[in-house]
Amino acid sequence: xxxxxxxxxxxxxxxxxxxxxxxxxxxxxxxxxxxxxxxxxxxxxxxxxxxxxxxxxxxxxxxxxxxxxxxxxxxxxxxxxxxxxxxxxxxxxxxxxxxxxxxxxxxxxxxxxxxxxxxxxxxxxxxxxxxxxxxxxxxxxxxxxxxxxxxxxxxxxxxxxxxxxxxxxxxxxxxxxxxxxxxxxxxxxxxxxxxxxxxxxxxxxxxxxxxxxxxxxxxxxxxxxxxxxxxxxxxxxxxxxxxxxxxxxxxxxxxxxxxxxxxxxxxxxxxxxxxxxxxxxxxxxxxxxxxxxxxxxxxxxxxxxxxxxxxxxxxxxxxxxxxxxxxxxxxxxx
Ligand SMILES: [Mg+2]
Numbered sequence: 001x002x003x004x005x006x007x008x009x010x011x012x013x014x015x016x017x018x019x020x021x022x023x024x025x026x027x028x029x030x031x032x033x034x035x036x037x038x039x040x041x042x043x044x045x046x047x048x049x050x051x052x053x054x055x056x057x058x059x060x061x062x063x064x065x066x067x068x069x070x071x072x073x074x075x076x077x078x079x080x081x082x083x084x085x086x087x088x089x090x091x092x093x094x095x096x097x098x099x100x101x102x103x104x105x106x107x108x109x110x111x112x113x114x115x116x117x118x119x120x121x122x123x124x125x126x127x128x129x130x131x132x133x134x135x136x137x138x139x140x141x142x143x144x145x146x147x148x149x150x151x152x153x154x155x156x157x158x159x160x161x162x163x164x165x166x167x168x169x170x171x172x173x174x175x176x177x178x179x180x181x182x183x184x185x186x187x188x189x190x191x192x193x194x195x196x197x198x199x200x201x202x203x204x205x206x207x208x209x210x211x212x213x214x215x216x217x218x219x220x221x222x223x224x225x226x227x228x229x230x231x232x233x234x235x236x237x238x239x240x241x242x243x244x245x246x247x248x249x250x251x252x253x254x255x256x257x258x259x260x261x262x263x264x265x266x267x268x269x270x271x272x273x274x275x276x277x278x279x280x281x282x283x284x285x286x287x288x289x290x291x292x293x294x295x296x297x298x299x300x301x302x303x304x305x306x307x308x309x310x311x312x313x314x315x316x317x318x319x320x321x322x323x324x325x326x327x328x329x330x331x332x333x334x
Contacts, residue, residue, distance in 0.1 A: 051083050053099075083106060093108040113191075117191070121223055194226070257285055261285070270291070
């Protein structure tokens, strides 16, 4: 009998022997191991939660039930909270105000955006005071100024870099200026490469699609700052001073991959885009350290995964491989 995968369970590890999995149970990034157990609440084990927003704290602008309460309890137990977003169009102040309005008190310096990560990436290549052509919105312009660059709007100013991030009023003329500057040799950096932007009307073109305009016209691909690339995670760790961060997200290919590539532990919540079966089938680079239905998963212990023969067990659920590739649940939860 097949059944829905458990809310907490192990992705079967096709090539991991029970011995090797057990030997690595509590060590290192879980590249080929099952989920890790935790005997005490994650809010006690990790000093800072690096929280994704959409699908974690809110969904399409509406608060996710229980999220604000869980975050308040995590903060009360000593865990610091930071909000890490690929959104480059809005400023940290605007995002903090939105969160506070949703019942999640947040200050601007607790919000880290891909615009800030893009500006940091530029600072690794350019001296302070350099001119930067911003193909984006207020969030990106502010981040560029914060790093000591001088934002300009035309290729005629011979910018040292072009930084592109999503903004809903992006114009052809600005794209044209960006294309001219990149063609003339400016460094090309993108805040993020999300190809689509989820909206109530469906998936609209995201920054990953928009950067293809300049990339196609010039034959030059940009450096990427946002998840799953490491710069945004590095920016979040630098700004929070986190010593043992826990990445919390709803997407395997951005939040969780970012954590894996940065060597950080992660909690996948199932309140956003990832369905339980996708989590079970995740490839090693998309595999979280912990899984929970929602942010309440920060507040309690996590049962460890045990392996008996070819069967993985966790929290009363049992999963075994039913062929070369396909996992099959062999028993329901208890
Ligand atoms: Mg998300």
